[in-house]
Amino acid sequence: MGFLDLFVVAVVPVLKVLLITLVGLFLALDRIDLLGSTARPYLNNLIFYVFSPALVSSQLAGTITLQSLATLWFMPVNILLTFIIGSALAWILIKITRTPPHLQGLVIGCCSAGNLGNLLLIIVPAVCSESNSPFGDSTVCASYGMAYASLSMAVGAIYIWTYVFIIMRIYADNSAGNIENVSTADSESYTEALLPSSEKSSCHDHSAHGELPETVSDGKKVTFMERTFGRFKKFAANTNLKKVFAPATIAAICGFIIGIVSPIRKLMIGDSAPLRVLESSASLLGQASIPCMALIMGSNLLKGLKRSEISVSVIAGIVAVRNFFLPLIGVGIVKAAHHFGLVGSDSLYQFILLLQYALPPAMAIGVMAQLFKAGQSECSVIMLWCYVLAAFSLTLWSTFFMWLLG
Numbered sequence: 001m002g003f004l005d006l007f008v009v010a011v012v013p014v015l016k017v018l019l020i021t022l023v024g025l026f027l028a029l030d031r032i033d034l035l036g037s038t039a040r041p042y043l044n045n046l047i048f049y050v051f052s053p054a055l056v057s058s059q060l061a062g063t064i065t066l067q068s069l070a071t072l073w074f075m076p077v078n079i080l081l082t083f084i085i086g087s088a089l090a091w092i093l094i095k096i097t098r099t100p101p102h103l104q105g106l107v108i109g110c111c112s113a114g115n116l117g118n119l120l121l122i123i124v125p126a127v128c129s130e131s132n133s134p135f136g137d138s139t140v141c142a143s144y145g146m147a148y149a150s151l152s153m154a155v156g157a158i159y160i161w162t163y164v165f166i167i168m169r170i171y172a173d174n175s176a177g178n179i180e181n182v183s184t185a186d187s188e189s190y191t192e193a194l195l196p197s198s199e200k201s202s203c204h205d206h207s208a209h210g211e212l213p214e215t216v217s218d219g220k221k222v223t224f225m226e227r228t229f230g231r232f233k234k235f236a237a238n239t240n241l242k243k244v245f246a247p248a249t250i251a252a253i254c255g256f257i258i259g260i261v262s263p264i265r266k267l268m269i270g271d272s273a274p275l276r277v278l279e280s281s282a283s284l285l286g287q288a289s290i291p292c293m294a295l296i297m298g299s300n301l302l303k304g305l306k307r308s309e310i311s312v313s314v315i316a317g318i319v320a321v322r323n324f325f326l327p328l329i330g331v332g333i334v335k336a337a338h339h340f341g342l343v344g345s346d347s348l349y350q351f352i353l354l355l356q357y358a359l360p361p362a363m364a365i366g367v368m369a370q371l372f373k374a375g376q377s378e379c380s381v382i383m384l385w386c387y388v389l390a391a392f393s394l395t396l397w398s399t400f401f402m403w404l405l406g
Helices: 003-027 039-063 066-071 074-097 101-112 118-129 138-179 184-194 203-209 224-238 247-260 262-268 276-286 289-306 312-339 347-355 364-372 376-405
Strands: none
Touching: 003 118, 003 289, 003 376, 039 138, 039 247, 039 276, 039 289, 039 364, 074 101, 074 138, 074 312, 074 347, 101 138, 101 312, 101 364, 101 376, 118 138, 118 347, 118 376, 138 247, 138 347, 138 364, 247 262, 262 276, 289 364, 289 376, 312 347, 312 376, 347 376, 364 376
16 A cells, blocks of 8 residues: 555545534534534533443444453553553643643543544545555455454543543532632532532532641641642542443443343344344444534634634644654554564554554543533644644554554
């Protein structure tokens, strides 16, 4: 496969996302106002409560089996490493650029969570269908490639709606807590949504006694780690878990059970399954999540183009993390895993493991930003630059990965 052919393969899925984003931008214009400030929250809630859970559950139920867990166990580990390393690089970026507190959760989300779903589902079959594909027979390649990409999408969604969701909610909560010094009423309205009803009355007592002071009675200074641990204990004690864990997380647990438990799987998964209509209906609903996420991103972009608080250095840092540092680190991790026998010799499997480090940020980050009312317009500006540059970076990294595995 030549460089030009590979460029077309890499640029098509990114262009699809950008085109749908432009449609969202157009629908948000004042003259059209189909995705204005009133309509966006309703569409966002549909994605959060209906489309994303349906997508996650159907993908997991269709791809997760005991056999796949035994043979592809390193993929969930590899995806988790992309999140952890991305978060560490984001923390360094926040310290260097002095990112405002209300945008720090957004920066961590963009650096840690990659688009592990729809881009792979488009890129992998396109690479396999080429006559000079380096991955062998096109039919076998497409079959295994779709299974790998579907598993990547399902596992990635679990991490996004647990790990990233909780981090962004904590940062949004901390920002609301800072605003409390200026406006107590605003902070109370946010806290009411997060705390169980039985604890709302004692919220102020907790805030008075839950924070560790800078020094204790004997004059010994409390360390940063002790203060952080104290705040985490306070958050864990006061947080309603029903509010923290997203519907997509619950859907992931359901999909995981359906895929693993053989009797349930035979009832719902497969062309001859008696209850296959349930799985196909969930899959049909889930297909709406990706275009709707892009529409939300485009509608928020209009506000970001008018006024955005994100600095150029932060955007450049996120682009550098996702397009340069993460892929380089990923090469070392995947090659080391293959060297120590953790990953087999399947070149297509290794190719997808490597690609997981080189993808642009997940579009679900935009849904969370809209949900928490934290950096919606800034998120759209970040996504715009990341996806525009991904057309070139994905091509270069895909070419390098194929050469490396050749």
